[in-house]
Amino acid sequence: MSDKRQLLIVAHAPSPNTLTLRSAVADGARHPDLESVEVKVLSPLDAGPDDVLACDAIILGTTENLGYMSGALKDFFDRSYYPCLDKTQGLPFAFYIRAGHDGTGTRRAIESITTGLRWRPVQDALICQGEYQREFENQCRELGLYMAASLDAGLF
DSSP states (O other), X not given: OOOSEEEEXXXXXXXXXXXXXXXXXXHHHTOTTOTTEEEEEEOTTTOOHHHHHHOSXXXXXXXXXXXXXXXXXXXXXXXXXXXXXXXXXTOEXXXXXXXXSOOHHHHHHHHHHHHHHTOEEOSOOEEEEXXXXXXXXXXXXXXHHHHHHXXXXXXX
8 A cells, every 4th residue: 555645636628639638647746856646637437435535635627518517527427426525525636627608517516416425625626728828737747737736745
């Protein structure tokens, strides 16, 4: 068994751009100076309650689909909600949204579910809004680095 802290990234990446964003989050989290953090990256359809129960923090990523989160992330929540409900209270989390519009409905939905789970947001939602920009990649990399560095430092 590893003594490393576990950071789980569960992100829907149906396009080359969203795959690039998910990879940027993972790259930031795998910074070479952070030796005490292990990063696991899964699509929402491959992740489940056992993955959440095994992690020390989680980053969620989704596209904005018709003003809501992706069906894949919703499916992840549907399968994980009750098995995790009483066992993951206080779990540090952050999330990013690749939004063609403003991301408001998607943000609200994720915040509603994670509030029910009593997870602890440790950063404001990162909303990559509008036309794709290379800056989104830097923002996602910083998100991953922030979460992993905080775990590495024992901040959560």
